[in-house]
Amino acid sequence: MNTLYHAQRAMRAKRQDALKRGVVAVLDIGSHKVSCLVLKFDAAETVSPAEGIGAMAGQASVRIIGAATTRSRGMRFGEIESLQETERAIRTAVQAAQKMAQIRVDHVIVSFAGGRPRSYGLEGEVDIGGGTVENTDVARVLAACDLPDLGAGREVLHAQPVNFALDHRSGLTDPRGHVGNRLSVDLHLLSIEAAAIETLLHCVKRCDLELAGLASAPYAAGISSLVEDEQELGAACIDLGGGTASLSIFIKKHMIYADTVRMGGDHVTSDISHGLQIPMADAERIKCRFGGVIATGLDDREVIELTGETGDWHHDRRTATRAELIGVMRPRVEEILEEVRVRLDAAGFDHLPSQRIVLTGGASQIPGLDGLASRILGNQVRLGRPLRVQGLPQSAAGPAFSSLVGLALFAAYPQDEWWDFETPAERLPARSLKRAAKWLRENW
Amino acid sequence: MRPLIAERAPRRVAAPPPPIADHPRDPAPSIWSYRIERLWLTPAFRRVVRLGLPSFVVVFGLGLYFANDQSRTEFVAHLQELRQSIEGRPEFRVNVMAISGASEAVENDIRAYLGLSFPMSSFDLDLTAMRSRIEALPAVAQADLRLQAGGYLAVNVRERVPAVVWQTREGAVLIDAEGHFVADLAARTLDSPLPLIGGDGADLVVGEALALYAAAAPLGDRLLGLVRIGERRWDVVLKDERRILLPEAGAVQALDRALGLHDATDILNRDVLRLDLRDADRLSVTLTPAAMEELRQERIRARTNPTGEQSG
Numbered sequence: 174m175n176t177l178y179h180a181q182r183a184m185r186a187k188r189q190d191a192l193k194r195g196v197v198a199v200l201d202i203g204s205h206k207v208s209c210l211v212l213k214f215d216a217a218e219t220v221s222p223a224e225g226i227g228a229m230a231g232q233a234s235v236r237i238i239g240a241a242t243t244r245s246r247g248m249r250f251g252e253i254e255s256l257q258e259t260e261r262a263i264r265t266a267v268q269a270a271q272k273m274a275q276i277r278v279d280h281v282i283v284s285f286a287g288g289r290p291r292s293y294g295l296e297g298e299v300d301i302g303g304g305t306v307e308n309t310d311v312a313r314v315l316a317a318c319d320l321p322d323l324g325a326g327r328e329v330l331h332a333q334p335v336n337f338a339l340d341h342r343s344g345l346t347d348p349r350g351h352v353g354n355r356l357s358v359d360l361h362l363l364s365i366e367a368a369a370i371e372t373l374l375h376c377v378k379r380c381d382l383e384l385a386g387l388a389s390a391p392y393a394a395g396i397s398s399l400v401e402d403e404q405e406l407g408a409a410c411i412d413l414g415g416g417t418a419s420l421s422i423f424i425k426k427h428m429i430y431a432d433t434v435r436m437g438g439d440h441v442t443s444d445i446s447h448g449l450q451i452p453m454a455d456a457e458r459i460k461c462r463f464g465g466v467i468a469t470g471l472d473d474r475e476v477i478e479l480t481g482e483t484g485d486w487h488h489d490r491r492t493a494t495r496a497e498l499i500g501v502m503r504p505r506v507e508e509i510l511e512e513v514r515v516r517l518d519a520a521g522f523d524h525l526p527s528q529r530i531v532l533t534g535g536a537s538q539i540p541g542l543d544g545l546a547s548r549i550l551g552n553q554v555r556l557g558r559p560l561r562v563q564g565l566p567q568s569a570a571g572p573a574f575s576s577l578v579g580l581a582l583f584a585a586y587p588q589d590e591w592w593d594f595e596t597p598a599e600r601l602p603a604r605s606l607k608r609a610a611k612w613l614r615e616n617w
Numbered sequence: 618m619r620p621l622i623a624e625r626a627p628r629r630v631a632a633p634p635p636p637i638a639d640h641p642r643d644p645a646p647s648i649w650s651y652r653i654e655r656l657w658l659t660p661a662f663r664r665v666v667r668l669g670l671p672s673f674v675v676v677f678g679l680g681l682y683f684a685n686d687q688s689r690t691e692f693v694a695h696l697q698e699l700r701q702s703i704e705g706r707p708e709f710r711v712n713v714m715a716i717s718g719a720s721e722a723v724e725n726d727i728r729a730y731l732g733l734s735f736p737m738s739s740f741d742l743d744l745t746a747m748r749s750r751i752e753a754l755p756a757v758a759q760a761d762l763r764l765q766a767g768g769y770l771a772v773n774v775r776e777r778v779p780a781v782v783w784q785t786r787e788g789a790v791l792i793d794a795e796g797h798f799v800a801d802l803a804a805r806t807l808d809s810p811l812p813l814i815g816g817d818g819a820d821l822v823v824g825e826a827l828a829l830y831a832a833a834a835p836l837g838d839r840l841l842g843l844v845r846i847g848e849r850r851w852d853v854v855l856k857d858e859r860r861i862l863l864p865e866a867g868a869v870q871a872l873d874r875a876l877g878l879h880d881a882t883d884i885l886n887r888d889v890l891r892l893d894l895r896d897a898d899r900l901s902v903t904l905t906p907a908a909m910e911e912l913r914q915e916r917i918r919a920r921t922n923p924t925g926e927q928s929g
Contacts, residue, residue, distance in 0.1 A: 243644065261645035268646050268654055277658035381655060448621050497621060 181590070187385040188587070191280035197385060198239075198267060198278040199584055201393070201577040202259070202285045202373070204248045204416025204439060205535060208569065208577050209266040209281075211239030211274035212584060235585040237564035239274030241266045242574075250435045251287030251390065251417045253372045260376050267380060281382045284580045286390035286417045288369030290330065292430045292520070293321050298357040306339065306348045306356060314358045323364045330370075330389055331363040333590050335427040344425070361429050363389055388583050390414070390576045391421035391431045397579030398533040398557035398572070399423055408529035409522055410557065411513055411550075412576055413536035415439045418509050420516060422525070430520040434512040438536035441505045448501040449493055451479050463495050466503045467541035472496040506539065510549040517550070531557035535573035704738040712736045712768035719774040722804075723756045727772065730754060739764055755798045779805070781823055784815040784842070794827065796820040816845030825868065829853070832869045835876050839885075850895070859885060862893045871897070 191197040195214045200207070213236045243265040247258025271278060297318035301310045315334060323329070337345040339353035348356060370387065377384050395410035407424035414437045422430040441464075446456035463477055472495040481489040522528070530550050532542065537556055547554040558571065559578035569577065646654070656662055683689050703709075712735055716724045731747060744762045751760040751772065761773035779791035779799045789802040791811070798820075799805075812830045819826065826843050829851060833840050836855065844852040851868055853861040863871050871894040878900075879885045884892065888908030893901045904912065 261643075264648070264651045265645045268651055271655065271658055275658065276660070277655050381652065450622060501621065 184384060184386055185587075185590075187280055187383055188282065188584070191385050192584075194280075196274075196276055196278055196280075197584055198270065198281045198382070199577065199580040200263065200266065200281050200283045200377075201390065201574075201580060202248065202251075202253075202263065202283060203245055203390070203414050203576075204251050204286075204437065205245055205414065206242050206573070207245045207248075207259075207262045207266045208242040208574060209240070209263075209270040210237050210565075210569070210577060210581055211270045211276070211278055212236070212581055213238045213274075214585070235562065235581065237562055237566075237581065238276070239270035239272070240566050240569045241269030241273065242569065243269070245415070248287075249416055251285055251414065251419075251433065252369050253287075253376060256372060256376055256379075260379050263376065263380050267382065279383055280385035281377060282386035282388065282580060282584050283373060283377060283384060284388040284390045284393045284576055285369070285373060286412070286414055286419045286433055286576075288330075288365035290363050290365045290389055290391070290419075290431050290433055291323075291327070292432065293323075293362040293364065294429070295319070295321070295360040295362055296357060297360065298355060300354065301356050303354050304352065306351050306353065308349065310356055311337075311349065311358075314356045315360065318358065318360050321362075326367045327364045328367040328370055329362055330365045330387060331361070331392065331428070331590065333361050333427060335359045335361045335429055336425065346425075361427065363392075363428075363431055365389070386584065386587070388580055389419075389421075389431055390417075391419035391433065392428050393579030393583055394419070394533055394576040395421040395423050395428060395579065396582050397559040398531055398575040401426075403527075403529055403531065406529070407525040407527040408531060409517060410531045410533060411537075413437060413509070413532060413534035414576075415535060418513055418534070418536070420513055422517075422520060422522060424525060424527075430522075432516045432520065434509060434516060436505075436509045436512060437534075440509075441502050441536070444505045445498065445501050449479055449498070450488075450491075451481065455479070455481075459498065460502065463498055464502055465495070465499045465540045466506050466545045468496045468499040468503075472499060502539070503545070506536075506542065506545065507549065509536075510546055514549055528553045530554045533557040533559070533572045533575040535571075537572050704740040707768075709739045710736045710768050711739050711742060711764065711770050714770040714772060716772045716774060719757070719776055723754070723774065723776055726754060726756065727751055727774070736768065742770070756800060758793075779807070779811060781812045781814050781826060783820055784813060789813075792820050792823060794823055796823045813842035814845065815842060816848075818848035819843070819845040821848075826851070828869050829863075829872060832872045833876070835880075855885070859889065860891050862891060862895050864895045864897060867897070 188197070192214055196211065197214075198209055198211050200209045215234050215236065243262055245259070246262045247253065247255030248262075253259045267278070267281070295318040297314050297316070299310065299314040299317045301313075311334075314337075336343065336359040337348040338357045338359075339345060339348050339351050340355055342351075342353075345351065373387075374384060391410065391412055394412035395404070398412075399408050399410050404423045404426045407422070409420055409422045411418060411420045416437045416439055417433045417435055418437050419431065419433040421428050438460075442453060442456045442460055445451070445460055446453045449456065449459075451459070459477060459479075463475070465472070475495040476492045477495060477498060479491045479493055481491075483489055517523075528551050530546070530553060532546055532554060533556070536542075543554055543556055556572065557575065559565075559575040560582065561570065562578055562581055565578065657666075683692070714728070714731075714733065714735065716727055719727065731750065733742075742764070744764070748760050748762050751757055751762075751774065756776055757774055758777045759775040763771050763773075765771050777793040777797055777799045780794040781792055782802055783790050783792050791799040791802055791805060791807075793799050812826065814823070814826045822845070829843055830840075833853060836853075839855050839857075841854045841856050844854055846852050846862075850865045851863045853863065853872065855861070861872065861875050875892055875894055878892075884902070888905040888911075889902045890905050891903035893903065
């Protein structure tokens with residue numbers, strides 16, 4: 174974990190370096206598309222998110238100056254499968270975004286949904302002996318969390334202190350300066366497969382870019398598509414992507430759970446392709462044009478031409494009704510949502526005070542999905558779109574881009590993570606010196 | 618999930634290969650075009666290529682060209698040629714010099730002295746120097762030069778006006794009221810007779826001489842001239858060798874007194890050689906030798922004949 178700690182701190186230093194230079198790119202590598210934004214930070218207007226000023230009020234300092242999206246290649250289930258192909262897709266997106274921004278970017282913050290994320294809730298407790306809580310005490314209590322067995326070949330992606338408690342007071346976002354005896358912390362830790370990170374690192378390096386940060390796609394999607402009170406009161410964000418459907422649960426403005434279902438819109442497309450015997454490209458087009466999940470009587474009379482180029486006249490001039498198409502799509506969408514339901518139940522979402530669920534991602538644009546989802550997930554379902562960020566082009570404002578926009582917000586206002594605090598081992602001599610000084614003061 | 622359409626045996630009919638032109642071109646940039654584009658978007662590199670490189674090429678090229686002696690002289694020659702072609706344009710050509718305010722002799726003098734050969738370019742004319750050269754001529758008091766439209770150099774001259782004739786040992790010359798040399802007397806024909814003055818340093822006090830002439834107007838044509846004596850005072854010389862000796866200070870008043878005396882006693886028509894007014898308290902006269910002899914005889918006669926009547 175120590176090497177990871179240093180790697181994450183190095184990444185953080187790079188991010189701060191990029192923020193100082195004023196230009197950083199964010200890259201969302203999905204199974205369906207790879208999209209890139211170039212962010213410009215205006216140093217003069219930087220507003221520190223103080224008490225009472227939410228993160229959204231301060232987002233004026235970040236501006237999007239370049240945006241590009243390209244079809245993803247070599248990706249499956251949000252993981253890199255063919256490295257060369259993915260590298261080419263990243264190059265396409267980055268080059269187009271750079272061209273729009275007319276500036277070169279060197280630092281990139283990446284989000285991706287794959288790697289089988291797994292959430293852990295950790296807690297640590299430490300005795301601070303009745304003094305005020307200092308930075309070192311926070312670091313000590315973070316270090317006091319016992320790391321669970323992550324399993325072979327898994328790494329920590331996010332480790333965020335979610336809640337601090339001092340004696341009987343819980344729900345402190347920042348305990349520094351408070352006086353108490355026992356400090357305890359709840360830490361949310363997200364682990365993913367190390368191989369996925371390694372492949373991604375390699376891929377980004379081959380594009381001459383430097384990785385300045387990594388974020389899980391459900392986390393980023395939650396940041397952008399949950400509004401502030403949903404984040405505060407508790408909500409689940411379900412990002413229905415191409416290869417995966419990822420979900421994240423937020424409460425008190427912190428992510429407390431994230432998971433992915435390895436099924437998504439591409440599976441719906443492949444079902445249509447199988448079911449109607451048409452190529453994938455046609456299936457994708459028909460899905461976007463005529464797709465739906467709730468059939469009505471009118472849909473029986475809406476005929477879709479299934480053209481082909483096989484040369485077989487009968488095969489090339491088949492038709493299907495929209496009801497048939499819905500009949501192909503609905504079971505798969507139901508299956509995905511049921512799987513999501515299972516994951517939410519496993520996370521204990523039932524026990525949260527608020528049962529709000531926000532659907533976002535490209536597959537959430539299926540007409541009638543909110544009705545279907547409310548039958549499966551509960552009746553507090555809404556469709557979410559990403560926040561508006563200054564300079565965001567209209568083409569990147571749809572729900573398919575919520576994790577990309579969330580990543581931009583994450584780049585502008587990163588939440589405290591465990592590696593932002595000094596390791597307590599380095600501070601031990603300082604503490605003993607302080608103790609010696611205290612002893613001297615008391616006795617002389 | 619069960620498919621809606623039952624699977625059939627695969628068709629035997631081979632699908633025609635799709636035309637190659639329909640294949641979408643790979644949108645991904647090659648690694649080198651990607652790198653080159655990134656390099657081009659680097660601001661420092663961009664500045665160097667767009668500003669640094671051209672200026673370096675220009676400076677280096679010029680340096681290389683001018684490092685060669687021959688090309689440098691060629692360049693200078695070319696520049697001069699260009700300059701001459703501009704200066705030689707008809708817009709800058711001066712064809713005529715017109716001199717106004719000068720007599721014919723002075724005008725000829727000026728033309729000969731400047732020695733300009735028209736037509737010439739106005740760039741070759743140094744009007745300030747020409748003006749000082751013209752004003753250096755003795756007959757010219759002030760000159761005024763200007764270039765006018767139509768290739769016309771106008772010279773406006775104010776000549777010196779001779780005021781007196783100054784008789785020097787070398788000859789008679791004309792000088793103006795300020796004592797400047799104007800011309801030799803022989804070179805000019807005078808419209809009217811001018812006062813004659815003589816003696817060293819007379820040209821320095823021409824004004825006083827003119828005032829004395831004005832005061833001596835009652836003498837009419839008996840007056841021959843004024844002579845400066847010892848560079849400090851004047852003698853009025855009359856035609857019959859008589860002289861009136863004037864003091865250094867108050868010469869005009871002294872002359873007035875002498876003329877008043879002449880009016881009262883007709884003294885200048887008597888046998889007087891010199892009327893000496895140098896001492897204001899004591900007027901003295903020098904008689905002619907004949908009158909002196911007569912006076913002596915008169916005195917002897919008065920001594921031998923003491924009973925004779927006293928005469929005035």
